Amino acid sequence: MSNVFEFVAESRGQSGKSAARRARRAGNVPAVIYGGHGEPQMLLLNHNEVIKHLAHEAVYSHVLGVNIDGKTERVVLKGVQRHPAKFQVLHMDFLRVTMSEALKVHVPLHFVNEQTSVGGKKGGIVTHAMIDVEVSCLPAALPDYIEVDLGGLDIGESAHLSDIVLPAGVEIVALAQGSEHDHPVASMMASKASKDDAA
Secondary structure, three states: OOOOOEEEEEEOOOOOHHHHHHHHHOOEEEEEEEOOOOOOEEEEEEHHHHHHHHOOHHHHHOOEEEEEOOEEEEEEEEEEEEOOOOOOEEEEEEEEOOOOOOEEEEEEEEEEOOOOOOOHHHOOEEEEOOOEEEEEEOHHHOOOOEEEEOOOOOOOOEEEHHHOOOOOOOEEHHHHOOHHHOOEEEEEEOOHHHHHHHO
């Protein structure tokens, strides 16, 4: 099985819509690597391999390798354009990573202890306001996901960004912009059954 964190690509000489359409007809995905300390580079990736890679959640929040004609670039996945009706990836954007420089990446949130929480034991239902959060950190500190413990949440309460326990070296971008950006990530709502019990 191929390494899920390494994409194999080849250089794409031509750009433009017609060249991209030809690439897709041939079973490839047009892509670009940009940023860092290099010029943008146009790429082609095998569509079937891309689909296999994107099935893994960690690919979206992990430092990846893109092997281009035998040379590997360290990158993070910044964008995936999908066809609105077909099971097809149309384009991908990769951002170069310098291991000594902080980067901003969206990381998935994993919610734990919903059922055993204070409100969950009373029949409450959790609603999620966010499924991921943008963090800033050095590439080596980038987590695959961030856990949000809802164990102490009661009915009528919300967990906010500031309640999340972060790994060392990781900051939430929104919180660095001020306390007014301390948005809720999950709320415990009363279910119909729990309302009936309280009546």
